Amino acid sequence: MDQLRIPGPTPCPPEVLKAMGRQMINHRGPEFQKILADVTAKLKQIFQTKNDVLILTGSGTGGLEATAVNMLSPGDKVLSVSIGVFGDRFANIAKTFGAEIVSYKVEWGKAADPDAVKKALKDNPGVKAVLVTHNETSTGVTNDLGAISKVVKEAGKLLLVDAISSMSSINLPVDEWQCDVVISGSQKGWMVPPGLAFVSVSEEAWKAHAAAKMPRFYWDFMRAKSILVEKSQNPWTPAISIIFAMDVALDMMLKEGLPNIVARHARVAQLARDGIKAIGLPLFAEESHASNTVTAVAGAGGLDIKKLRQLLKDEHKIVVSGGQSTLDGKIFRIGHLGWVTEKDIKEVIAAIKVSAPKAGFTGK
Amino acid sequence: MDQLRIPGPTPCPPEVLKAMGRQMINHRGPEFQKILADVTAKLKQIFQTKNDVLILTGSGTGGLEATAVNMLSPGDKVLSVSIGVFGDRFANIAKTFGAEIVSYKVEWGKAADPDAVKKALKDNPGVKAVLVTHNETSTGVTNDLGAISKVVKEAGKLLLVDAISSMSSINLPVDEWQCDVVISGSQKGWMVPPGLAFVSVSEEAWKAHAAAKMPRFYWDFMRAKSILVEKSQNPWTPAISIIFAMDVALDMMLKEGLPNIVARHARVAQLARDGIKAIGLPLFAEESHASNTVTAVAGAGGLDIKKLRQLLKDEHKIVVSGGQSTLDGKIFRIGHLGWVTEKDIKEVIAAIKVSAPKAGFTGK
Numbered sequence: 001m002d003q004l005r006i007p008g009p010t011p012c013p014p015e016v017l018k019a020m021g022r023q024m025i026n027h028r029g030p031e032f033q034k035i036l037a038d039v040t041a042k043l044k045q046i047f048q049t050k051n052d053v054l055i056l057t058g059s060g061t062g063g064l065e066a067t068a069v070n071m072l073s074p075g076d077k078v079l080s081v082s083i084g085v086f087g088d089r090f091a092n093i094a095k096t097f098g099a100e101i102v103s104y105k106v107e108w109g110k111a112a113d114p115d116a117v118k119k120a121l122k123d124n125p126g127v128k129a130v131l132v133t134h135n136e137t138s139t140g141v142t143n144d145l146g147a148i149s150k151v152v153k154e155a156g157k158l159l160l161v162d163a164i165s166s167m168s169s170i171n172l173p174v175d176e177w178q179c180d181v182v183i184s185g186s187q188k189g190w191m192v193p194p195g196l197a198f199v200s201v202s203e204e205a206w207k208a209h210a211a212a213k214m215p216r217f218y219w220d221f222m223r224a225k226s227i228l229v230e231k232s233q234n235p236w237t238p239a240i241s242i243i244f245a246m247d248v249a250l251d252m253m254l255k256e257g258l259p260n261i262v263a264r265h266a267r268v269a270q271l272a273r274d275g276i277k278a279i280g281l282p283l284f285a286e287e288s289h290a291s292n293t294v295t296a297v298a299g300a301g302g303l304d305i306k307k308l309r310q311l312l313k314d315e316h317k318i319v320v321s322g323g324q325s326t327l328d329g330k331i332f333r334i335g336h337l338g339w340v341t342e343k344d345i346k347e348v349i350a351a352i353k354v355s356a357p358k359a360g361f362t363g364k
Numbered sequence: 365m366d367q368l369r370i371p372g373p374t375p376c377p378p379e380v381l382k383a384m385g386r387q388m389i390n391h392r393g394p395e396f397q398k399i400l401a402d403v404t405a406k407l408k409q410i411f412q413t414k415n416d417v418l419i420l421t422g423s424g425t426g427g428l429e430a431t432a433v434n435m436l437s438p439g440d441k442v443l444s445v446s447i448g449v450f451g452d453r454f455a456n457i458a459k460t461f462g463a464e465i466v467s468y469k470v471e472w473g474k475a476a477d478p479d480a481v482k483k484a485l486k487d488n489p490g491v492k493a494v495l496v497t498h499n500e501t502s503t504g505v506t507n508d509l510g511a512i513s514k515v516v517k518e519a520g521k522l523l524l525v526d527a528i529s530s531m532s533s534i535n536l537p538v539d540e541w542q543c544d545v546v547i548s549g550s551q552k553g554w555m556v557p558p559g560l561a562f563v564s565v566s567e568e569a570w571k572a573h574a575a576a577k578m579p580r581f582y583w584d585f586m587r588a589k590s591i592l593v594e595k596s597q598n599p600w601t602p603a604i605s606i607i608f609a610m611d612v613a614l615d616m617m618l619k620e621g622l623p624n625i626v627a628r629h630a631r632v633a634q635l636a637r638d639g640i641k642a643i644g645l646p647l648f649a650e651e652s653h654a655s656n657t658v659t660a661v662a663g664a665g666g667l668d669i670k671k672l673r674q675l676l677k678d679e680h681k682i683v684v685s686g687g688q689s690t691l692d693g694k695i696f697r698i699g700h701l702g703w704v705t706e707k708d709i710k711e712v713i714a715a716i717k718v719s720a721p722k723a724g725f726t727g728k
Contacts, residue, residue, distance in 0.1 A: 020385045022381070236426070239603060
């Protein structure tokens with residue numbers, strides 16, 4: 001089996017895979033109702049929130065779409081804070097459903113400046129909501145969400161956060177930071193296969209929901225909440241197996257403890273960055289905001305990134321990601337989130353050290 | 365382990381559950397590309413089509429929403445042929461996104477009359493598309509889709525078919541019947557856990573797609589097709605485990621052979637209906653159009669349906685479904701689709717025979 005070191009899907013522990021193989025049960029029966037209630041309660045602990053948390057069957061991108069259509073009306077002005085592919089995607093979704101986008105784009109590899117967000121909100125008083133990516137998977141950058149939240153909430157705007165690749169791995173206290181909607185996906189730090197999105201919904205977000213006029217049916221938050229409260233069920237047949245798996249993974253996470261998980265991700269990420277620098281390869285992300293779930297490495301010194309990735313796979317059974325969009329061929333990305341230890345990342349760094357010269361890297 | 369006899373999710377064979385427990389791989393890597401291409405090719409065989417078949421991560425209801433938003437524009441007039449809860453849901457989705465619904469509703473328990481569809485199309489020449497449920501899970505009725513298709517296509521309309529609980533179990537030759545979009549879901553006859561929807565898309569449907577203006581992003585058929593053709597990938601991270609499981613289940617299905625599967629479902633359903641009648645309970649669906657995947661049984665002779673279901677579960681470890689919407693408490697439903705044999709249904713009938721008198725059934 002290859003060692004999967006991409007920023008999602010992430011490897012799953014054996015206990016989780018065993019849960020994936022459980023036989024089906026009635027999704028409208030008492031046994032499943034209890035599991036869904038338990039998983040929801042445990043999710044809230046990791047989200048550090050008293051807000052509602054809803055489980056949607058779909059990819060993370062489905063969670064982004066759900067957020068847009070539940071919070072906005074056609075014609076609403078929203079500020080998009082984009083630092084990469086996924087920030088652009090969030091804005092693109094809102095635009096597709098009729099939002100008017102005010103765009104604050106940051107050079108890829110850098111984080112958003114909270115002061116610039118403040119200024120954009122001042123310059124555009126009609127903005128209703130701010131779309132922001134907590135952790136940008138495409139560039140390996142983590143935004144300073146606490147500081148951004150401060151300026152957004154001071155301005156009285158709705159804060160909609162893509163935390164797909166950060167929640168459960170990087171500290172994100174939803175209530176403390178007053179985030180209105182926060183989205184994550186099962187295949188990231190949760191150590192579970194893809195197929196579920198999670199969203200937390202604040203009281204203020206529910207008020208926005210009541211006024212929001214973008215058309216929605218499958219993704220409707222209120223349909224999900226009503227039947228959850230009333231019957232501990234999902235409105236549509238959910239991905240039962242993945243909920244079984246989440247139940248097991250969340251127990252593992254709560255046993256380790258969120259602060260310990262966050263600290264482990266920080267240690268592992270530091271090891272990755274130090275290792276890459278020791279090899280002499282440049283980090284793509286500005287180090288002050290480097291992500292603790294994914295490290296992006298730039299090409300340099302004659303390195304053929306495609307060849308490096310092939311060598312890592314063929315000779316070391318290690319799979320890392322390439323770059324997306326305009327970064328294709330220009331960076332590679334090491335995922336270190338979820339079920340990952342120092343030992344795993346040391347192996348990855350050792351393999352890169354051996355393989356880089358074979359892939360043309362001359363050192364400088 | 366209970367015997368799950370509800371109309372989805374259905375029990376999964378051990379080979380399928382084993383595939384569900386496979387470790388994650390890169391959804392953008394060559395190994396997964398091959399699996400996705402294989403699964404797509406095998407799906408086309410069961411759909412009996414040369415049309416595109418797309419795999420979407422979501423519930424069956426997501427497949428219905430996807431179909432509406434990819435085929436229609438706000439203001440489009442559509443004929444809804446509804447014979448139950450799921451027919452109503454399909455119309456409700458289209459309406460939510462701005463379609464104007466012309467409603468042909470049939471008394472629950474009965475099938476749609478193709479002549480009435482013909483008349484409705486004649487009376488409403490502005491209709492662009494017809495929404496029809498092949499097999500109505502809520503009532504246990506299968507529409508005569510071949511005959512309905514004939515009048516719809518003679519009138520030159522787009523035919524959008526909810527085949528969530530029929531495709532792979534009941535004969536539905538997509539090309540022969542000229543169905544433009546046909547939707548199914550993994551947790552039905554496919555013997556796989558929930559979390560994926562499948563849609564076939566005809567050439568005429570692609571023309572409609574190009575003109576359709578309902579907003580769409582996550583569900584966009586063209587995004588799914590482009591990356592499938594170009595890279596054998598999904599646009600968003602798919603439910604990898606469920607695609608692994610489909611790969612195995614489709615091999616089992618093709619080994620058994622579609623005509624044999626269809627014949628097995630017909631035999632098993634006949635056993636269910638004969639067994640229920642022998643006990644003296646009335647079938648809810650008109651027998652000429654009774655479904656071969658789900659049998660709906662009406663209450664009679666003092667039968668307490670809720671109590672019967674509880675007895676079946678407690679004393680026989682058999683789970684059957686209740687009624688939905690206004691049929692709650694008035695019918696129960698036996699699912700017999702996917703991984704099901706004559707022996708399974710004989711056990712269910714034997715258990716009902718023993719339990720019905722304990723649940724108040726006096727025979728007449």
